[in-house]
Amino acid sequence: MSTGELSRVPGVVQQSSFDVGMRLAQRHGELEGRPAEFDLLGLRWDLLPEVFAPIHTASTELFARWLPYPSGGKFLEIGCGAGVIAVNAALHGCASVSAVDIVPAAVRNTELNAARHGVADRVRVLGSDIFDALDPDERFDVVFWNSNVVPAPADFDCTIPTQRAIFDPGYAAHKRYLREGIARLTENGRLFLGFNSLGDIARLRALAARMGLRATEMQRATHRTGNAPVTFQLLEITATNRL
Ligand SMILES: C[S@@+](CC[C@H](N)C(=O)[O-])C[C@H]1O[C@@H](n2cnc3c(N)ncnc32)[C@H](O)[C@@H]1O
Secondary structure, X not given: OOHHHHHXXXXXXXXXXXXXXXXXXXXXXXXXXXXXXXXXXXXXXXXXXXXXXXXXXXXXXXXXXXXXXXXXXXXXXXXXXXXXXXXXXHHOOOOEEEEEEOOHHHHHHHHHHHHHOOOOOOEEEEEOOOOOOOOOOOOEEEEEEEOOOEEEOOOOOOOOOOHXXXXXXXXXXXXXXXXXXXXXXXXXXXXXXXXXXXOOHHHHHHHHHHXXXXXXXXXXXXXXXXXXXXXXXXXXXXXXXXO
């Protein structure tokens, strides 16, 4: 049952995506009972405090399995978190992987996991606000972000690091990701966004349309996150005038 359907059941009060997001950010930041390591995709991973925790979500694994990894190519992950997707890209044949995150603990966490899985020589990890730390001329065969989909007011201040993984104040980061991401591609490069039903897909599509872009759903799956079902979508962003 969707959250919309839940709200029509007598006695059930619909939670706003903002409220759900606040609870998720808290859960991802909680230290009590949080393991220092976890298993995913048949491998063991380090998990540092303050980092979005793949143990609390199906998204990391779904996107890691759904994404195309360009063999011998260049892969960029925005918002790498614990580094599972970036390291997986290197393990699946990408010659060079760049992984960036705005949260310093996520940068350290991805470095740890790249070293743990023997791919530190081809995974470069940077602290960056979206594309800011990259050389302006750098281009990639695949660019991906499992993004902070929950809309927040433009003046919302993320006071704990895991809120950055969940909330995008004013959808400013999504706007930048679409506009700058499409310009970061090689000739046949592909731009992907990991989205879910806590986000505002209509707002995303309107932003894309204003830039001459469209978002096409490539994969979808619904899983329970806490008490509520969440639908995860892998979107591909392309120019409207591209066939
Ligand atoms: C939903 S989490 C995904 C983490 C990881 N990729 C995964 O799938 O497990 C979103 C990530 O984006 C990062 N992030 C949020 N805003 C960012 C920004 N402006 N620039 C770079 N990274 C950002 C967060 O810190 C967080 O690690």
